[in-house]
Amino acid sequence: MSRVSQEEAWRRVRSVLEMSDLVLEVIDARDPVETRNRRLEDLVNRLGKSLMMVINKADLVPMEVLKEWRRFLERDYPTVFISARGRLGTRKLIVNIKRYAPRLPVRVSVVGYPNVGKSTIINYLKGRHVAETSPVPGWTIGEQIVRAKQWLIVIDTPGVVPVEEVKDEALLVIKGAIDPSKLDDPVVPAIKLIMRIKSFNPKAFMERYGVDSEDPMELLELVGRRRGLLMRGGKVNIREAAIAVIRDWILGKLTYYYRPGDRNA
Numbered sequence: 122m123s124r125v126s127q128e129e130a131w132r133r134v135r136s137v138l139e140m141s142d143l144v145l146e147v148i149d150a151r152d153p154v155e156t157r158n159r160r161l162e163d164l165v166n167r168l169g170k171s172l173m174m175v176i177n178k179a180d181l182v183p184m185e186v187l188k189e190w191r192r193f194l195e196r197d198y199p200t201v202f203i204s205a206r207g208r209l210g211t212r213k214l215i216v217n218i219k220r221y222a223p224r225l226p227v228r229v230s231v232v233g234y235p236n237v238g239k240s241t242i243i244n245y246l247k248g249r250h251v252a253e254t255s256p257v258p259g260w261t262i263g264e265q266i267v268r269a270k271q272w273l274i275v276i277d278t279p280g281v282v283p284v285e286e287v288k289d290e291a292l293l294v295i296k297g298a299i300d301p302s303k304l305d306d307p308v309v310p311a312i313k314l315i316m317r318i319k320s321f322n323p324k325a326f327m328e329r330y331g332v333d334s335e336d337p338m339e340l341l342e343l344v345g346r347r348r349g350l351l352m353r354g355g356k357v358n359i360r361e362a363a364i365a366v367i368r369d370w371i372l373g374k375l376t377y378y379y380r381p382g383d384r385n386a
C-alpha cells in the first residue's frame with residue numbers, strides 16, 4: 122500500500138463518485154467512528170452528490186445501540202442500519218435508496234473501507250451472487266457495475282484507505298482494513314486491537330477463547346497455547362496468535378460496541 126497507489130485509488134474513487142447519483146457510505150456497526158471516512162464525505166459534498174450512511178454488520182451489535190447511532194448520524198446524512206449477511210433491514214435499504222434517489226433509474230455507488238461489506242450489499246441488492254466477497258480485506262480490486270434492478274444500477278468499488286493512515290497499521294487493523302498475513306509485524310497492531318476490544322467488551326476474550334489476562338502480551342500467549350499455535354520446542358508462536366486474533370476481529374468473532382459520544386471511543 123504505497124502512498125502513490127493510495128492517491129491513484131482516490132482518483133478512481135472520485136471518478137466513480139462523479140458518475141453516481143447517490144453514494145452509499147458503508148461503515149461497520151462495531152466501530153462507526155473508526156470506519157467512517159470524512160475525507161470521502163467531504164469529496165462527495167464537494168461534488169454535490171447525495172450521500173446515505175449504511176451501518177452494516179448490525180447482527181454484531183444490540184438493537185438499541187444501532188438506533189442511537191442512526192439518530193446520531195442522521196444529523197448529517199440519511200442513515201440505515203442493516204445486516205447484509207443476515208438480511209436484516211435490507212428491504213428498508215431498498216426503500217430508502219428509492220426515496221433519496223434524485224432520479225430513476227439511479228446510479229448508486231457503494232464505498233467505504235475494505236471489508237465493511239460493500240460487495241455483500243451489492244449481492245443482496247441484485248438478489249444473487251454477482252460480486253465476489255471475502256473475509257480478506259482488499260478483496261475487490263476493480264470497480265464493477267451491476268444492474269441490480271430495472272431502476273437501480275450499483276457500482277462496487279475497492280475499499281479506500283486515507284493516505285494519512287496507511288502508516289498506522291494498528292489503526293488499519295482496528296478498521297478491519299488490512300490483511301494480517303501481509304503485516305511484517307502483526308504483534309504490535311494485535312496488542313492495540315486487544316486493548317481496544319477489552320476497553321469496550323471486557324468479556325470478549327473469555328467468551329471467545331476461554332482465557333483472559335490484563336496483560337495483552339500474556340493474553341496472546343494464552344490464546345496461542347489454547348489454539349495449539351506452537352513452535353518446535355513447544356513455545357507459543359506469538360506471530361500466529363496475533364494473526365488469529367486479528368482474523369477473529371475481521372470475521373466478527375470478537376466484537377465490541379460503544380455508543381455515540383462515548384468518552385473512550
Ligand SMILES: Nc1nc2c(ncn2[C@@H]2O[C@H](COP(=O)(O)OP(=O)(O)OP(=O)(O)O)[C@@H](O)[C@H]2O)c(=O)[nH]1
Pocket residue numbers: 177178179180181203204205206207234235236237238239240241242253254255256257258259260261262278279280372373
Ligand atoms: N457479521 C457480518 N458479516 C458481514 C456482513 N456483511 C458482510 N460481512 C462479512 O464481511 C466480510 C467482507 O465482506 P465483503 O462484502 O467482501 O466486503 P467489501 O467491503 O466488499 O470488502 P473489500 O472488497 O475487501 O473492500 C465477509 O466475510 C462477509 O461475509 C454482515 O452484515 N454481518
Ligand SMILES: [Mg+2]
Pocket residue numbers: 239240241253254260261277278279
Ligand atoms: Mg468488495
